[in-house]
Amino acid sequence: MDNMREEFETLIELINVKNYKAVDEVLKDYLKDISNYIMFLAGNGIIAIEELNTLSEHMTTAIKNKDYFLLKDVLQYGLLNVYDQLFPREESVKEEE
Amino acid sequence: MPGRTEKFIYERNVARFRIAYPYEYQKYTEWNSKKAKFSIEEVETYTKKTAIKAVFPDERQYMLQSIYGEDDYINDAVDSLGKLGNRCPIFIVGLPAIEEARKIIKKCHEECIVLIYEPSIEVLDYYLKNVDITDLFGILPVSLYFEGLSGDKLLDRVASLFTLETISLFRQFVSPNYENICGEEVLKASRILKEAFHKVMSMWLTAARFTDVAGNNMLYNLRSLIDGYNVSELFGMLKNEIPVILVSAGPSLNKNIDDLKKAKGKAFIIAVDTAIKPLLNHGIKPDLFCIVDGKKPTALMDHPGIHEIPLVTSLVVASGIMDLHKGKKFFYACDELIEKEIFDRCRKETGCKKNLYPAHIPTGGSVANSAFSLAHYMGAKEIILVGQDLALTGGKTHADGTFKDKMKKITAEEAAGTFYVDGIHGNKVLTRDDFDVYRRWFEAYIEDEKLKNVIDATQGGAKIKGTKIMALKAAIEKYCTKKCDIQGKIDALPKMLDYSAKRALIDVYESLPEKMSEVRKMAHKGVSLYKKFGKLASAENPDEKELKKCAAKLKTVNDFMNDDNFALFVQSNMVNIDYIMRMSIYEEDEDEVEERIKIARHGQSFNSIIELYAAHLYFNTKEIVKKRKLKATKADIGGPLDKFLYELSKEA
Structure with a gap:
């Protein structure tokens, strides 16, 4: 769970620079972590079961069609956003203090 | 009732489309939807709105809009374009980016020029039937180009988007996955953009190559x-x-x-x-x-x-x-x-x-x-x-x-x-x-x-x-x-100028040095006024009344520089310098004081150069008029009016 932000940001950045080959390679390594994370969200009631299904479906569709836009959409706005709310970055915690 | 709403949207869209783009509308009505390469399907977003995707017959599908990002995605997309200057030209590929376009126009207070290129009739068809886009047909500062409907004028349309002054402000945005659904057209658009850019710069470089050559030739050739x-x-x-x-x-x-x-x-x-x-x-x-x-x-x-x-x-x-x-x-x-x-x-x-x-x-x-x-x-x-x-x-x-x-x-x-x-x-x-x-x-x-x-x-x-x-x-x-x-x-063809017209030509020709001197004096006045303006603007408590007075006098100078044919002639001979000045003309400073000081500095430089060029042209034209005299003689007399004017000029 600690590395999730880094993994999301790595994938998002690779998509931003259109290095899709690298995205495919890296995704293979991160897919299990991402799935575990989605399960964690559903298991802890952070997202509903229907949302879990939708998220998974979109991830699958994105990977199957090599729709990197959709993949980034899910990662950045679907998953990383939630992660940032659950585990705020250290700098923003310090600012709040 | 969804059916009724869709019909209403379609009728409103088509009514405006027909008026704003009659040629394209005609072509659209001839389009056979059975030949569509893909279909557009709706997807529910995170907040229960609608996003669209393209679905091909072989079941490939691509999202054309964000499901999870929605407004955040749109804001990030617009922010990624950076600072949007006054009169910035924007080239957008794909109607799915319509919300981005609306946000950009709002950000620029409608002081921008947007061209939306839609390569897919399938997408256009979806929008006409399902989304209110009436503001694109004549309300917003947007012009539209549809592949397959608008003829073969994309290069001309893109080239007319920007000028030398606005080229550095140019921005482009391609709707998501358009390289997957309209790959050829997106590549074509990219090529055309390069060509249009090259066209504008080429025209300018040609002009630069002939800086003051055209002007000098004209002065020598007038006779x-x-x-x-x-x-x-x-x-x-x-x-x-x-x-x-x-x-x-x-x-x-x-x-x-x-x-x-x-x-x-x-x-x-x-x-x-x-x-x-x-x-x-x-x-x-x-x-x-x-x-x-x-x-x-x-x-x-x-x-x-x-x-x-x-x-x-x-x-x-x-x-x-x-x-x-x-x-x-x-x-x-x-x-x-x-x-x-x-x-x-x-x-x-x-x-x-x-x-x-x-x-x-x-x-x-x-x-x-x-x-x-x-x-x-x-x-x-x-x-x-x-x-x-x-x-x-x-x-x-x-x-x-x-x-x-x-x-x-x-x-x-x-x-x-x-x-x-x-x-x-x-x-x-x-x-x-x-x-x-x-x-x-x-x-x-x-x-x-x-x-x-x-x-x-x-x-x-x-x-x-x-x-x-x-x-x-x-x-x-x-x-x-x-x-x-x-x-x-x-x-057997007659010459262009009769005696009276020749006299008029000679008058203008002989007045050239005086006209150049007038431009030089006005430019000198401009330099002094901009200097004063800069001083007033950078004071700790600027005197707004004096600034206003100074600005009014500067307006007289600028109006002269923009309207007088001889002033414009001098400026047209300064192409190389003009290039540097014009490239930064719409770059604005957010701080008002800094903006005023920048205007003063810019104006001072520009008028100094005009003064220099006008002085050079004054000496040049004085020499030309002296060495290459023009005369209208008895041989040029045609009818009775010519004879009368000739006698008058002898007496004078």
Whole structure:
């Protein structure tokens, strides 16, 4: 769970620079972590079961069609956003203090 | 009820679409949806709104809008474009980015120019039926281009998006996954953008190359107007009865130049400037020759026979050649403001205005393009092209006998940047950028004017679409069959200026130094006022009343610089400097004080340069007017009004 932000940001950045080959390679390594994370969200009631299904479906569709836009959409706005709310970055915690 | 709402949206959209883009609307109604390459399906977003995706028959699918990001995605997308300056041109690919477009327009307070290129009729169809886009049809500052519906004018539309002042503010945005659903069209758009950019910069660089060359040439050439003719007198002269042979100076000219002898007296021969020497050296006297270049070497035309051939020219062509050629000169418009000033004054003074309207001959940049337009303008029955290689035939740029008796092949350095195009014999030929631009101009002209009578009798070179390919001998045998004598008609044409108009020309000519001095004084005033403005603006507590007074005086100076023909002439001769100034003109500072100081600094620099140039032109014109005097003499008197004015001027 600690590395999730880094993994999301790595994938998002690779998509931003259109290095899709690298995205495919890296995704293979991160897919299990991402799935575990989605399960964690559903298991802890952070997202509903229907949302879990939708998220998974979109991830699958994105990977199957090599729709990197959709993949980034899910990662950045679907998953990383939630992660940032659950585990705020250290700098923003310090600012709040 | 969803059905009713959709019908309402469709009817509203289509009503506006039909009015704003009638041609595109007509084409849209002819589109067969059964031929759609993909379908558009809706997807529910995270907040229960609607996003769309493209679905292909083989089940591939691509999201065209964000499901999870929605407004955040749109805001991030717009922010990624950076600071959007005043009048920034924006190029957007795909209607799915419509919300981004609306946000951009709002951010720019509607002071931007947006072109939305939609490559897919499937997407357009979806939007017309399901989304209210009525604001795109004439309400927002948006223009639309639809692939397959808007004709083949994307390059023109993109090129008109930006100017030199706004090119650095240009932004583009491609809707998600468009490279997957309309890959070819997206690539085409990218290529066209590069071409449009190149077109704008090319025009500017050409202008820069001729910085002050055009201006100097004009000042030196003005005296030629006094005995000149107007090209408008040649309009329709050939009455679609006589063919024109247009002789250019491509390398292939050497192969069939002597065949032209058979056409003499049976065709009207127009030569480009560079072809004149080889023609005269082969004993072929054309009926007219054309020049456009401001920097052409005089040696190219140095032949004793040149004076017998009327020259079609403008005021900005190389002054050495204008001085060398003592024969008839037909002037076409060069669009310089001093020319306009002169013609306006001449028309005011003369009794005979007919030939005193500057006539334009369309050009694509080369003298052959201009000569072609001239042939069409004169009413040629057929236009037969000779020596129109537009390629590096045999590795050479021009025919032997033009720049050199024996032209050398291009060097390895010159060969860099060349590329292959289709040749007239079905082969591939080597060409370069400028030749290719001229070739495409011919093709566009032939298509736009729907010409069916253009024969390419060049013995080699690039294929020009729209022309019939024929050997010159065969073309002459087929088309040059009747005797014609146009020279008699040309000889009988009256000069452009009668006595009164000549007096008007002389008045303007002699007033040139005084006018340049006036511009210099005004620029000097501008420098002082901008200095004062800057000082007032940077004070700790700026005196708004004094600033306002200063700004009002500056307005007088700026209005003069923007409206006075001579002030504009001076500025048009400062192209290189003007380039640097204009590139930053719309870059705004957010701090008002800094913005005012920047304006003051900019204005001071600009007016200093105008002052310098005006001073240079003052001395220049003083010298020209003194050494190259113009006179209207008794020989110029025509009718009774002329006689009366002549007597008056003697008394004065």
